[in-house]
Every structure is written in C-alpha cells, then in structure tokens.
Amino acid sequence: MKAEIITIGDEILLGQIVDTNSAWMAQALLSLQIQIEQITSISDREEHILEALHNASKRADLIICTGGLGPTKDDVTKFTAAKFFNTSLVRNEAVLDHVRGIFARMNRSMPDINHGQADVLANGEVLFNDWGTAPGIWVSHEEKVFVFLPGVPFEMKSLMTHRVLPKLKEFKSEEKIAIRYILTVGIGESHLATQIADIEDSFPAHLHLAYLPKIGLVRLRVSASGRDLEELEKDVEHYTDLLADRIGDAVVAREDLSFEEVIVRSFVESKATLSTAESCTGGNVAKQITEVAGASEMFIGGIIAYANQVKEALLHVEHATLEAYGAVSEETAIQMAKGAQKQLGTTYAIATTGIAGPGGGTPDKPVGTVWVAIAGRSEVKTKLFQFHQDRVLNIERTTSQALLMLWNLFQKEKGF
Amino acid sequence: MKAEIITIGDEILLGQIVDTNSAWMAQALLSLQIQIEQITSISDREEHILEALHNASKRADLIICTGGLGPTKDDVTKFTAAKFFNTSLVRNEAVLDHVRGIFARMNRSMPDINHGQADVLANGEVLFNDWGTAPGIWVSHEEKVFVFLPGVPFEMKSLMTHRVLPKLKEFKSEEKIAIRYILTVGIGESHLATQIADIEDSFPAHLHLAYLPKIGLVRLRVSASGRDLEELEKDVEHYTDLLADRIGDAVVAREDLSFEEVIVRSFVESKATLSTAESCTGGNVAKQITEVAGASEMFIGGIIAYANQVKEALLHVEHATLEAYGAVSEETAIQMAKGAQKQLGTTYAIATTGIAGPGGGTPDKPVGTVWVAIAGRSEVKTKLFQFHQDRVLNIERTTSQALLMLWNLFQKEKGF
Numbered sequence: 001m002k003a004e005i006i007t008i009g010d011e012i013l014l015g016q017i018v019d020t021n022s023a024w025m026a027q028a029l030l031s032l033q034i035q036i037e038q039i040t041s042i043s044d045r046e047e048h049i050l051e052a053l054h055n056a057s058k059r060a061d062l063i064i065c066t067g068g069l070g071p072t073k074d075d076v077t078k079f080t081a082a083k084f085f086n087t088s089l090v091r092n093e094a095v096l097d098h099v100r101g102i103f104a105r106m107n108r109s110m111p112d113i114n115h116g117q118a119d120v121l122a123n124g125e126v127l128f129n130d131w132g133t134a135p136g137i138w139v140s141h142e143e144k145v146f147v148f149l150p151g152v153p154f155e156m157k158s159l160m161t162h163r164v165l166p167k168l169k170e171f172k173s174e175e176k177i178a179i180r181y182i183l184t185v186g187i188g189e190s191h192l193a194t195q196i197a198d199i200e201d202s203f204p205a206h207l208h209l210a211y212l213p214k215i216g217l218v219r220l221r222v223s224a225s226g227r228d229l230e231e232l233e234k235d236v237e238h239y240t241d242l243l244a245d246r247i248g249d250a251v252v253a254r255e256d257l258s259f260e261e262v263i264v265r266s267f268v269e270s271k272a273t274l275s276t277a278e279s280c281t282g283g284n285v286a287k288q289i290t291e292v293a294g295a296s297e298m299f300i301g302g303i304i305a306y307a308n309q310v311k312e313a314l315l316h317v318e319h320a321t322l323e324a325y326g327a328v329s330e331e332t333a334i335q336m337a338k339g340a341q342k343q344l345g346t347t348y349a350i351a352t353t354g355i356a357g358p359g360g361g362t363p364d365k366p367v368g369t370v371w372v373a374i375a376g377r378s379e380v381k382t383k384l385f386q387f388h389q390d391r392v393l394n395i396e397r398t399t400s401q402a403l404l405m406l407w408n409l410f411q412k413e414k415g416f
Numbered sequence: 417m418k419a420e421i422i423t424i425g426d427e428i429l430l431g432q433i434v435d436t437n438s439a440w441m442a443q444a445l446l447s448l449q450i451q452i453e454q455i456t457s458i459s460d461r462e463e464h465i466l467e468a469l470h471n472a473s474k475r476a477d478l479i480i481c482t483g484g485l486g487p488t489k490d491d492v493t494k495f496t497a498a499k500f501f502n503t504s505l506v507r508n509e510a511v512l513d514h515v516r517g518i519f520a521r522m523n524r525s526m527p528d529i530n531h532g533q534a535d536v537l538a539n540g541e542v543l544f545n546d547w548g549t550a551p552g553i554w555v556s557h558e559e560k561v562f563v564f565l566p567g568v569p570f571e572m573k574s575l576m577t578h579r580v581l582p583k584l585k586e587f588k589s590e591e592k593i594a595i596r597y598i599l600t601v602g603i604g605e606s607h608l609a610t611q612i613a614d615i616e617d618s619f620p621a622h623l624h625l626a627y628l629p630k631i632g633l634v635r636l637r638v639s640a641s642g643r644d645l646e647e648l649e650k651d652v653e654h655y656t657d658l659l660a661d662r663i664g665d666a667v668v669a670r671e672d673l674s675f676e677e678v679i680v681r682s683f684v685e686s687k688a689t690l691s692t693a694e695s696c697t698g699g700n701v702a703k704q705i706t707e708v709a710g711a712s713e714m715f716i717g718g719i720i721a722y723a724n725q726v727k728e729a730l731l732h733v734e735h736a737t738l739e740a741y742g743a744v745s746e747e748t749a750i751q752m753a754k755g756a757q758k759q760l761g762t763t764y765a766i767a768t769t770g771i772a773g774p775g776g777g778t779p780d781k782p783v784g785t786v787w788v789a790i791a792g793r794s795e796v797k798t799k800l801f802q803f804h805q806d807r808v809l810n811i812e813r814t815t816s817q818a819l820l821m822l823w824n825l826f827q828k829e830k831g832f
Contacts, residue, residue, distance in 0.1 A: 011628050013452045014595075015442030016635070019435060022457070026431030036429045037464075041438070041455035044626070048453075055471070072609045072627045073616060111610040133606075152629070154809060179430075190549075193488045194527040200489060210460070211488045212427050213568070219432070276699075276720070282706025283692075283699030286720045290698025293774050293807055301726035303719055304692070304702045310717035310760060314730065344726060358709050391709055393570060 001173040003034050004060040006052050007041045008067040008077050009151055021066055021156055028160055033173050033229075034062065044068055049080040057144050062168070067151030069134040071113045077148060078137075082121055085141055089119040092126055092135070099133045124148075127163040131155045136163060145171075175225060178232035180240040182220040183253040183262065185407060189213045192220075192247070199242050207235060209243075215400040217259055252407075260292050263407060267298035267348075272410065275344035276302030277315050277336040279327065280354035280370060284399045300344045305336065315339030328353050328365050330382050333373035341375040348410065349375040350402050354385070356394045368394055372402045376409040417589035419450050420476040422468050423457045424483040424493050425567055437482055437572055444576055449589050449645075450478065460484055465496040473560050478584070483567030485550040487529045493564060494553075498537055501557055505535040508542055508551070515549045540564075543579040547571045552579060561587075591641060594648035596656040598636040599669040599678065601823060605629045608636075608663070615658050623651060625659075631816040633675055668823075676708050679823060683714035683764075688826065691760035692718030693731050693752040695743065696770035696786060700815045716760045721752065731755030744769050744781050746798050749789035757791040764826065765791040766818050770801070772810045784810055788818045792825040 005025055011017045019041060026036045037060060042048045049068075056063045068077030082089050096118035103110040117133050120126050127136030127147075132155040139146040147164055149156045184192060189211055193200070200209050206226050212219040222240045224232040244251050253262050267274060276286045286302040289295050303314045308327055311317040317335040325331040336351035354370025361367035368387035373380055383405060387394045421441055427433045435457060442452045453476060458464045465484075472479045484493030498505050512534035519526040533549050536542050543552030543563075548571040555562040563580055565572045600608060605627055609616070616625050622642050628635040638656045640648040660667050669678050683690060692702045702718040705711050719730045724743055727733040733751040741747045752767035770786030777783035784803035789796055801817060803810045 010626055010637070012439065013442055013455065014446060014637075015439040015444075015452075016628060016637070018439045019455075023428065023431040023434045026429055028431075030430060036431075037459065039429065039435075039455075039457035043453065070627065070629070071606050074624070074626045108604070108607070111606040113609055113613075114606050154813075157806065157809070158804075188524070190487045190527040190530050191524070193529055197529075208490070210426055210490045211486065212432060213486070221426070221430075221432070278699075281703075282711070282715070283694075283702030283718060283720065284706075286699030287697075287703045290700075290720075290722065290772075291808055291811065295698070296722055296776070299698075299722050301720045301722045301730070302699060303730070304699065304706075304717045306706065306712055306718075307716045314717070314719070314759070343730070356706075360712070388574075390573070392707055393573070395703075395707065397570075 001034050001062055001171060001175065002037050002060045003029055003062040003064065004037055004056045005039045006056060006063060006065045007039070007151065008044060008049060008065060010043050012041045013043055021151065021153055024153070024157060025064060025160060028165060029168070030177070030179075032165065032168055033176055034168065035177055044074050044076055046076055046080045046083070049077065050084055053081070053084050053146075057142075060144070062145045062147070064147045064149065064164075066149045066156055069117075069148065069150045071111075071117050071133070078119065078121065081139075081146070081148060085121065085123050085139060087121055087123040090122045092118050092120050095120065095126060095128070095135050098128070102133055127159055129155060129159060130162075131158040138164070138167065174227060176227060176229040176232055177223060177225045178229060178236045179221060179223045180236045181254070181256040182222075182240060182244055182247065182251055183257060183259065184218045184220065184247055184250045185216060185252050185259070185404065187218065187247070187250045189218050192218050196243055196246050199239065199246060203239060204235065207239060215397060216404040258292070259403060259407075260288050263403060264289065264292040264295050264298055266410065268294065270414070272348060273298050273300050273346040274406075275300050275340040275346040275349045277340035277349060277351040278302060278304050279306060279311070279336070279352055280356045281352045281395050281398050281402070282306065284395050285350055285352060285402055288399055288403070300346050303340055303343070311336060315343065326365070328355055328369055328371060330371050330373070330384070333371035333382055334380050337373040337375035337380055347377060348406060350406055351375070352398050352402055354394070354398060357389055357391045370394065370398050372398065372405055374402070374405045374409050377413045379409075381405055381409050417450050417478055417587060417591065418453050418476045419445055419478040419480065420453055420472045421455045422472060422479060422481045423455070423567065424460060424465060424481060426459050428457045429459055437567065437569055440569070440573060441480060441576060444581060445584070446593070446595075448581065448584055449592055450584065451593055460490050460492055462492055462496045462499070465493065466500055469497070469500050469562075473558075476560070478561045478563070480563045480565065480580075482565045482572055485533075485564065485566045487527070487533050487549070494535065494537065497555075497562070497564060501537065501539050501555060503537055503539040506538045508534050508536050511536065511542060511544070511551050514544070518549055543575055545571060545575060546578075547574040554580070554583065590643060592643060592645040592648055593639060593641045594645065594652045595637060595639045596652045597669070597672040598638075598656060598660055598663065598667055599673060599675065600634045600636065600663055600666045601632060601668050601675070601820070603634065603663070603666045605634050608634050612659055612662050615655065615662060619655060620651065623655060631813060632820040674708070675819060675823075676704050679819060680705065680708040680711050680714055682826065684710065686830070688764060689714050689716050689762040690822075691716050691756040691762040691765045693756035693765060693767040694718060694720050695722060695727070695752070695768055696772045697768045697811050697814050697818070698722065700811050701766055701768065701818055704815055704819070716762050719756060719759070727752060731759065742781070744771055744785055744787060746787055746789070746800070749787035749798055750796050753789040753791035753796055763793060764822060766822055767791070768814050768818055770810070770814060773805055773807045786810065786814045788814065788821055790818070790821045790825050793829045795825075797821055797825050
C-alpha cells in the first residue's frame with residue numbers, strides 16, 4: 001500500500017512551525033507495513049489543495065491530509081475536498097453536540113462559527129474527535145482512501161491512534177517491508193562505508209542500505225521490500241549481522257534506538273547514575289536524557305547554573321576560580337562537573353559552560369566558545385569547542401558533543 | 417519569485433528525522449521576499465527525484481533541493497540531476513583539495529569514496545562548502561534556478577547564509593509580500609475570530625488573515641502580496657492596528673516573537689528574574705527560556721529535581737511533605753517553587769512535578785498527572801493537569817502550561 005501525506009497550511013511554508021506531524025505519522029504507518037512515499041506541504045489555497053489531491057491520488061493508495069479543518073475563514077480543506085470529490089458538506093448532529101459540549105465544559109458560549117465544524121463530507125465517514133472540536137473524515141473514493149485530520153499535533157495523534165490505525169489494520173498490504181538498524185559511534189560516514197563496502201556490494205537487489213549521519217554518530221538502515229515478509233526479515237537480519245560483526249565495537253545498538261536511549265539503557269544496566277551542571281545549554285542536556293522513558297532510573301537531577309552565583313552556591317565552584325579564569329574555562333567546567341557529581345551523589349556528571357551567543361563574546365572567547373567536562377569514576381575529561389554564531393545550533397552541538405564525551409568515558413571505565 | 421523546496425532522502429519519509437531544514441529555509445527566503453509555495457519530501461530513488469524536479473520546475477522559478485550529496489551509495493542526487501539537465505559530472509580540483517584538507521586536519525586518511533564529492537554538475541556553479549565535504553551547486557536552466565545543498569542542517573544553513581542568499585539578493589522579485597503578526601494569549605481561536613469578524617470581513621482582497629493556534633496562544637498573521645511593497649506595508653500595518661486595538665489586553669506582541677521571547681523581554685524590562693524547579697519536565701522549561709537570546713539577563717538558574725533526595729537537599733522540600741503527599745502533589749509543587757525562589761534568589765520560580773509516563777502511574781495518580789506551581793512576588797499559584805499517555809507530549813504540554821501560568825501571574829502582579 002503506497003501512502004502519501006499532504007500537510008495543508010501556510011504556517012509550514014512560511015517557516016512559522018516545523019512539521020513534526022509527518023515524522024510521527026510515518027513511524028505510526030510503518031508499524032502497519034505502510035510506507036510513506038511522499039510528503040507534500042502546500043498552502044491553504046483551493047487550487048493548490050486540488051492539485052495536490054489530484055497528483056497524490058495518481059501515485060498513492062492512501063492519502064492522509066492534515067490541517068485546514070479549524071473554524072476560521074483561512075481553513076478551507078473541507079470545502080475544497082467536497083469540490084474534489086464532487087460531493088457536498090452535511091451537518092452531523094452528533095459532532096455538533098460534541099462541539100457544544102466542549103464549550104459548555106469550559107463554561108463558555110459556543111461562537112456561531114463553530115457550527116461549521118460539524119459539517120462533514122457527504123461521501124465520508126466521521127472519525128469522531130474526542131480530543132478537540134474538528135472531526136476527522138475518512139473517504140473511500142475510486143479504490144483510494146483519503147483521510148482528513150486536524151493539524152494540531154495532539155488531536156492528529158489521538159485520531160491516528162484511536163480511529164485511523166485500527167481501520168488501516170484491516171487493509172492487508174501486498175507489499176511488505178522489513179527494516180533493521182545499526183547505530184554506530186565514533187566512525188565517520190566515509191570510513192564506515194569503506195569498511196563495509198564489500199558487504200554492501202554483495203546486497204541482493206531487493207535490499208537497500210542507507211546511511212544517516214549525525215554529529216559523531218552514523219545510523220545504518222537495512223531495508224528490504226517484497227511479498228514474503230518472513231523471507232524479507234531473514235534477509236535483513238542476515239545482512240545486518242554481517243555489517244554489525246564487521247563494524248565491531250563501534251556498534252552501540254542493533255535496534256532503532258536514539259543515542260540517548262542507548263545511554264539510559266547502558267547506565268541502568270551497569271547501575272551507573274548521572275547528573276548535570278549546565279550553563280550554556282540551559283537544561284537541554286538533561287532534557288534530552290529525561291525524554292527517554294525510564295530515565296528516572298539513572299538520572300538523579302541537575303543544576304542549571306546560568307548565573308555565576310549559582311555556580312558558586314549550588315555547585316561549589318570556587319569564587320577565585322571564576323575570578324581568575326572566568327565562567328567559560330576548563331577550570332570552571334571541571335569544578336562544575338565535580339560539584340554536580342558530589343552534590344547529587346552520582347557516578348557521572350556532565351558540565352557545560354560557554355558563550356551561546358549572539359551576545360557575550362570577547363576577542364579571547366568569541367561566541368561559540370564552549371568547555372565541556374565529564375566527571376567519571378576515576379577521572380574528569382574536558383574538551384574545548386569553538387562553534388559558530390547560531391545560538392540554538394551552539395546549544396544543540398554542545399549537547400551532542402557532551403553526550404558523546406559521556407559515552408566515551410563510560411565505555412573506557414566499563415568494568416572499573 | 418515562486419520557490420519550492422525538495423528534500424531528498426528516506427529518513428524523512430520513514431519518520432527517522434523531523435524536517436527542520438525547510439522551516440529555516442522558508443524564513444531565510446522570506447527575508448528576501450521569496451515565498452515558498454510547496455515543500456516536497458521524496459525518497460532517494462532516481463525516478464522519484466526526476467518526477468519531483470520536473471513537477472517543481474513547471475510551477476516555480478527557484479527550486480532548492482537538499483540531501484543526497486554524501487559520499488555513500490544511497491546518495492544519488494547529483495547523478496540524477498545530471499540526467500535531468502542532460503549534462504555530466506566533472507571533477508573539481510579545488511573541491512577535491514578542500515575535502516583532502518578536511519581529512520588531513522583530522523589526521524585521517526581520505527577514503528577513496530570521497531573523491532566523488534568533488535564531482536559537480538558540468539552546467540552548474542560550485543557553492544564552496546567551508547563547513548563540510550559536500551559542495552553545493554547552483555544551476556541556471558531554462559530561466560529557472562536550481563540549488564542543490566547537503567541535508568546536514570549545519571552545512572545547509574552555512575551554505576544558504578554565505579553562498580545562496582547573497583546570490584538570490586541579485587534577483588529582484590516583482591511580487592512583494594508584507595507580513596505582520598499579533599500574538600495573543602488567553603482567548604480561544606473561535607472567540608477571537610468572532611471578536612474580529614467584522615474587521616476580517618472588511619479586508620481588501622489582496623490581504624489575508626491566518627490563525628495559528630497553540631496551547632493557550634493564538635498567533636494572527638496579516639499578509640498582503642502585490643507589486644508595490646510600500647503600499648502593502650501600509651495596508652498590513654493599518655489592518656494589524658485595527659485588529660490589535662480590538663483585541664486589547666490579550667495582545668502580548670505585535671512582532672513575530674515566540675511566547676518565550678515575550679516572557680524574556682517583559683521580565684528584563686521590569687527587572688524581574690526567574691528560576692526553575694523541574695521534576696517531570698526534566699529541564700525543558702529552562703531550555704525553552706534559555707534558547708532566547710538575552711535570557712541570561714533574567715534567568716538565574718534552575719534545579720532539575722528528578723530524584724526525591726534532590727528535592728529535599730537542594731530545594732528544601734520537607735521530607736514529611738514527600739512522605740505525606742508524595743512527590744506529585746500540590747504541597748510538593750509549592751515547596752519546590754518556593755525552594756527555587758529562595759535558593760536562587762529570584763522574583764519568580766516555576767515548579768513542575770508529575771508522572772510523564774509511560775511507567776510510574778498509580779490508580780490515584782495515573783500517567784499524565786501533573787502539578788505546576790508558580791511562586792511570584794505575593795503568592796504561589798498552583799494547578800493540576802491531567803494529560804495523557806505520551807511522555808514527550810506530556811513534557812511539552814506541561815512546559816506550555818507552566819509558561820502560561822507564569823505569564824498570568826506576572827501580568828497580575830505588574831506594578832506590584
């Protein structure tokens with residue numbers, strides 16, 4: 001079953017929001033062996049929506065559209081879809097009662113414009129929205145399935161999970177996909193490719209190897225598509241084994257895990273604990289770790305020491321150190337890491353201190369200067385980074401590098 | 417000038433990564449009055465790339481493609497583009513020297529496969545990549561401009577900023593756009609729409625009003641397109657004034673600011689300071705605030721109190737309180753907020769404590785139970801939330817609600 005996503009709304013095209021919906025939907029559909037072939041983001045304009053629906057229906061069997069179902073005038077998805085299907089909109093009383101109920105529970109009157117949210121496509125089936133005012137709609141049309149969902153992430157996810165995926169389970173796709181992942185740390189993409197070149201060359205035609213590099217990491221994806229899922233699974237397993245054996249110690253996961261998930265699992269397994277002392281990353285290191293389910297088994301806590309007084313009072317960085325070397329220095333980073341390790345009583349501690357920008361740079365320490373320190377069982381590792389001008393990027397890169405340094409020290413001290 | 421983005425690579429279609437590049441590019445292009453009309457995400461397959469290039473070139477004048485320029489076999493963008501333009505690839509010695517230099521600086525030998533990164537389209541102009549191994553390529557073809565960039569965000573952004581945008585500045589677009597924003601807090605989308613309905617109805621045809629709702633916030637965008645930029649600017653300014661006057665106190669910004677930026681600015685202006693005491697949000701509240709440039713003028717620091725011992729030791733939450741009411745309770749939230757406020761010496765403090773999930777729920781306190789407390793100048797506000805099963809969503813929603821509560825108390829205490 002070939003599927004496509006169409007996101008409708010100017011917000012994405014103007015860069016006002018990042019489209020996080022599509023990645024979530026792609027993962028959810030993949031769990032049903034449905035692969036997204038194209039994602040198209042278009043404006044709220046009628047002619048644009050009609051063209052996208054037309055083109056997608058030529059290529060795909062399942063077309064999921066998000067956005068443009070709100071009560072305001074800029075939302076035209078339903079009217080346009082009615083035109084596309086050559087059908088009309090009809091008022092659904094059950095939906096209307098539901099929308100009224102939402103306003104009643106908030107003790108607010110329902111504005112007239114919300115009546116329109118109860119209008120649904122005459123040729124469609126209502127996907128009842130228990131999580132908001134705009135219902136989803138499912139349309140079977142000329143052997144294709146069209147699904148219309150609100151663009152609000154929370155409502156989209158709830159409707160997908162409770163309404164769309166259960167219905168899609170009934171469709172048995174002829175085309176199956178098997179996928180395996182290998183996460184590697186510490187080898188560049190080119191060297192990795194060279195190391196496994198002969199194995200990649202030996203891949204049968206229906207197998208595909210993809211490289212997904214990030215800072216310090218490369219994720220390999222081995223995928224196969226065809227009719228016989230059992231055979232496909234056997235094939236991808238076989239070649240993934242070959243690759244993993246060749247790559248050796250640089251393999252940190254054989255599953256589709258994030259690096260943070262690998263860190264959390266490994267720490268929990270070896271009963272190691274972690275704390276953070278963050279200045280320039282402002283909580284982002286802890287945030288990345290604590291997004292992982294089960295992080296509470298290894299993450300004890302952290303101190304975001306933005307102001308120097310917090311570095312002194314809570315992390316016990318010496319006043320003289322701050323005076324002599326400044327907040328952005330190796331000496332301060334070391335004391336921050338040791339302070340967190342001691343105050344929070346953890347096996348490991350991460351410290352970051354730097355100038356994220358855009359202000360605060362000096363000739364000696366320009367914007368992008370960052371020190372990271374990792375306190376471990378037996379030593380403290382430090383590293384100086386010189387990043388660039390972009391504040392958000394500097395925070396992200398510091399976080400990535402800090403987690404890599406943590407991992408390297410953790411690996412080195414294994415069995416300590 | 418009509419522009420489109422094509423992102424090439426299976427990662428996005430498989431939901432492995434969220435496409436953050438497109439939003440960034442859209443914003444960057446908008447600063448040059450170039451509006452993105454469509455974003456298309458496709459796989460690494462040749463026929464798919466050819467179809468997308470063909471379709472986009474029928475609609476747009478500028479087509480920016482990202483991804484598929486790496487050294488590994490799954491990267492086929494350049495070969496496919498050569499086919500599309502009916503041209504060939506030629507080795508560029510300057511690029512080859514540059515790639516060799518990168519490996520030399522890392523004290524690594526350059527794998528043979530990196531030679532191919534110096535091959536560029538014969539009909540194109542090299543966009544030299546000082547930030548990585550894959551050069552960008554600029555192609556003028558049948559009165560259209562095609563730009564090929566690597567998909568790695570850092571390299572894409574650097575190439576856009578230093579190579580592509582300066583060249584695009586030379587193109588004077590006939591079609592101009594003027595845009596204004598209004599950020600509102602505390603009014604639902606429907607009520608807001610009802611409140612301003614007559615103004616919206618009076619909009620001339622070339623003006624467009626869009627609603628972008630988020631939790632507790634609605635951003636309004638007034639845009640106008642046409643030939644005379646000065647006239648357009650006057651028009652959007654006029655109607656934005658009308659809307660802002662009508663909406664009144666709920667307007668928190670007349671610029672394109674995030675809510676976090678509004679908070680940081682307002683705190684700095686009134687010399688108020690902020691600290692955080694986070695349990696279930698694990699640093700995300702602080703992260704959102706500290707991503708804003710200038711946050712260091714109002715954000716002092718925070719304590720991520722994941723384990724109960726940290727709540728006691730660093731936030732001075734009483735042991736008896738944790739025993740009697742549990743970590744997820746109004747009493748604990750209040751003591752956390754007061755503890756942060758006192759320990760860090762700030763005017764305001766945000767505390768979050770809850771069960772983010774998926775584990776840790778009980779019949780009394782199921783997953784998604786969250787208490788937020790805001791300590792202010794004269795009182796502590798608390799609120800109980802009952803969110804759902806999704807860990808990451810629970811963290812995000814708690815963060816949004818905590819910032820809304822902070823804003824409301826800050827507004828209430830203004831001039832205190």
